[in-house]
Amino acid sequence: MREEDLISDSVLTPYFKEDILYSHKELYKENEDGISILFYLTKIYPDEWANFNERLKSDDLEKDMEESIRRWASYRGQTLYRTVRGMMYYWQALILQCFIEFAGDTALSEGFRTEDFYNKNKKFLENAQAMADLKFTYVLSCPVYGYLKKSKNERDKSCYISILNLMLTHSPLRVAYIDEVDENKDGKSQNVYYSVLVKGREKYDEEIYRIKLPGPPTVIGEGKPENQNHAIIFTRGEALQTRDMNQENYYEESFKMRNVLEEFRKEHSGQRKPTILGIREHLFTGSVSSLAWFRLNQENSFVTIGQRILANPLRVRFHYGHSDIFDRIFHITRGGISKASKLINLNDDIFAGFNSILRQGFITHHEYIQVGKGNDTSMNQISVFEAKVASGNGEQTLSRDVYRLAQRFDFYRMLSFYFTTVGLYFSSMVTVLTVYLFLYGRLYMVLSGVEREILERTNTHQSKALEEALTIQSLVQSGLLLMLPMVMEIGLEKGFRSALIDFFFMQLQLASVFFTFQLGTRAHYYGRTLLHGGTKYRPIGRGFVPFHVKFADNYRLYSRSHFVKGLEILILVIVYQVYGESYRSSQLHLFITVSMWFLATSWLFAPFLFNASGFDWVKTVDDWRDWKQWLGYRGGLGIASDKSWESWWDEENEHLKYSNIRGKIIEIILAFRFFLYQYGIVYHMDITHHNKHLLVFGISWAVLIITLMDLKMLSMGRRRFGTDFQLMFRILKALNHLGILIVMTLLFLIFELTISDFFAAIIAFMPSGWAIIQITQACSVCLEGTRLWVSVKELSRAYEYVMGLVIFMPIFILSWFPFISEFQTRLLFSQAFNRGLQISVILGGKKNNYKPD
Template structure:
């Protein structure tokens, strides 16, 4: 239940929330105010703000986030800032006064530096441009000062409805603009702010913002703004709010369309026919243009606003040197990885809704994240998509290498390979002690324990794979029929592999009969039947008839080995055919999994949910091994961990990390001696 601290005057509430309203408390404000209903109905932070308004007085109301801090000399400028309420722009007085922020957490690590520069450009030249001349600045959680009288009579300073108003701050700006308010920005005053400093914190924050933009896209506020703005102000509003996320989504979808189009061309034989034609023999300039355009789009353009801001603040020579240094510290890797975060959560919110608050902690701490934690956080948003694109690129190389030069393949696909590498390994590259051998051993132990634990009531996703897997599908439970239909249609793309690849086996090259495709589905059904048998056998025989159950598993294993040996012994079967079979059937199984999850009720009614869970666990183990193997290999070499620490983190953190390793080693030695 919300209450006011009589000493500090802060308003607090049971529930989430990362901000409060500066409130001038009366001398004896000491009773709790009971809100209607059994609990807080809206999001925590806006509920706190709306509740705090009743404890304020005066005509100005300043909102401060919990990760913001004022400076003494800046507080002396408040008198001048409040005077801005008396200046009218045209026919309207300001309803919200915006001020800039000073990000002071940029020296912790390279990621903190990237985020600091990115945020600084957004809260300075970005806000300046939005306010004047575009006139589309809203409220972004900054230390803005509200005209209290204006907003008390127009719905308050926050919209607090669950889910739809996840980004409650910008809805306050929408609300103010729709009710003929005037929002300005002033740079002669600034407030300190601490940004996220670790990759996981940054990703959680970006996921929350992407979810919020998805809900804004579906909201009535954007609809009303678009209908009431003039043409140029409408475009300005679009490209500075939801348009950025929509463009990001389109960029990634374009990569998928390009790769699947190439897959169709190479499997159907059209690309070979085009390559042999006279018009397409000398196409090197087109290939170079493709490669350069992709590089610029993926990495460098994301850093352009930061260069402009640094150039204005410190000079363009300093901006150029810092830009080069950022690239050496893998800024392009980070921004390409962020591309995947924005795309996944924005797209999922558009399809299924269900945005939720994600607490990042905002702690001034950089710590080692375990492998299982990284897997839980990035599996669906990055790892699955990265492996999918990797399989597409491998298939494209295998079936096009006979008529295509290596240079042509590199020019066409190098940016895609760069995206694949960043989406698969960035969480481990930017992870402190990510390549330290002892940490790797501990992570593997923790991963095995997590993947094998059973779920159930009260078991958190951090302790069990089954609980996490169920939680990852929650957005499908409350999705509408349209969202489920689109999810099924998108999953059908995985069947393209199977349809195209089975006709490229040496044993099927001479026939194009549909019977070949039917036999491939028969193989898949046999595999699923075997998995169902194992699942039923585990439930019925593993406890009381362990010997019978182990005998069944042994017979199944022998059968599979026999089939594999038989296939290899066939006269036309080659090693490439075995690889092609794997590349054909693995994506098909994943597509069946996605469809089964979308049709969860029907699958449960058919009694196949246990088999689907077993199949999903098998895929998770395979993906975990694919990701963990190269990390473990690099951890064998001590210089990799040393290089990572010195390149990505500041000297104080690196020195502290070295000391913690030494102390940790001594403690381990003492504990082992005590045991002896």
């Protein structure tokens, strides 16, 4: 096939304000742990750093050493420079292929890229480059390029210069951006928006096209798909490949592109010609931490064996990211490659696949070519990504695209479609709900005495089938089945012996804890999106330097999704252990103690187990001080959520303000489950003398109300006397404590209150108070601005303090022992130890100012 017949294509990369080229300041800037980007990279890639220094000396480039170091570091991070360099390999490979065809065998035998060869074959090289320019275009969609160009900010100016240098260096590169111009019309000033395409010319950019727009395009829908939509008109050719900021390319793989593009002309398995070509991805992250290794194996199994099976034989592969190649003519005439409606198209990628299949398209997957891809390497990055995908799947479940596909698929293809898209997240939610139903069912049976009566009957036998089913369910719950695709992929790639060995080492590195935590993330955000909607795009950071995450940051991110639920399961298990101890079966007891305790501890402590220096004593003390300061800081207009608990609390409950009446009613109904503790436990307290009258439950409510009123009185006293009349406030506190002491003494002496009753009352009343908070939050639209709302906020702050204290205490105790911190570091960075890297040196930072050799 001659080059003239080659399918022309374009590459489109959306960009906003990510890293382009690391500046000198960014390379040497230390984080709070004393680690800079350059210091980290030189320790992680010592051989490449040594080779780089050797090249600098041999090539006499020491005068440009600083610029060379910036490029070296940027090519090892998830930067735009790395992405553009990889995409330009397509152009370079195409030039070489065109030259080989134009020059012929005689010219090739004389050599290549020598001065004499260039002079003799200059015409061939110019023709080859001209043909490559016709067949390949690279468009960088950067809507803020015009803003960066005009900005006075140092970083913005640096980003503009870096993008301009990329255009000047790579002639096929084009930049599409939104230009906002202030124009006068009929004597009135108004903002007019243009979509502009520029290219590099000499020392500046040169405008190619300017298209007037009816309004600001990137504020209508979701940011990234709108970014792509405004730039797709500037692409050229028959094919279009979308590449994200965290991807790169390899030179040897670029020579295969012409073969891949020919797949558009080939009918596959007697079907129609493909409209989307799927491509395998090679993940270049994951060589340092255990988390990155888990994530690499998980993603690798999906982009290889997963997508291979989805494409054939299941025929339910869609578009999952930015490496697929689109039939540009097909898609640009059928709605484009991006759906950008607010909220519903949060996961915009997969809707391109939905759109293609609904319009009689056909999607294939090809593994003889691959592209590079960076991945998330820290616990919080992974969790934010999982939250985004889970929320997006919740919106997909409600979308008309999924409904239409389900209506048109046959039964077996519909099942394949369900279990490979929204069904995975729905099953995760059902798994978690099953745990709740089981525990609350057992709790009711234990506290009501039904279980005792059943087990005391002589004709009652244990249900072995139920126990076996629950045991199998525990395997799902512990995340083991989530690892099965990983084991299969490693087995196919390296052999099943290597797969079993890797599986064993992953278990030693607490992979089950990580995947169980992921299960909670998926269930929470998917369920909340179904119930309330109102999800939002969550930007994912591309940082790769390991750093210690503060306790307050972890608490803000995981409080509602994991910590609250983990504490709830913990209380359920404790109550079941206390009140069901004398009549529990062996296998069911094993299921309760092992499976449920594992689930609760994973949800409560996984972020700290996988946190760099998570059990370092100095950092633990600093974390506690920082968390208390954040919790006590007053919120207000303009106060960020990471500075004040009140601002965070308002943001965390914002979805309830915009939820419909159905979602609020369900939220209130679900909150009533917390009253079950109080209803059941008060009748088991010794002070009741086994009285089953309803009056006992009423008295317990009176005690709870009096307790809440007492807390309210102290809160009012703190606000009124705490600053100017501290003596009065101290007297008030002393009288309050004295009154509580007198009441408790009377209860112990006269009404025979026991120590066990005291702790039972805490377990009974704490969930009831939380239920009151949940119900009032659901009614926030009616209560906000009232005195009751202020009381609810103060009560919530007290609960947050108690929850934080319960979670923090085990971390505080373990941090006393230095060997725990060393063991956790070895566990988290085992991949670095296997490579012979001194991770303690990296985590410890550098004591002196670091300069390259």
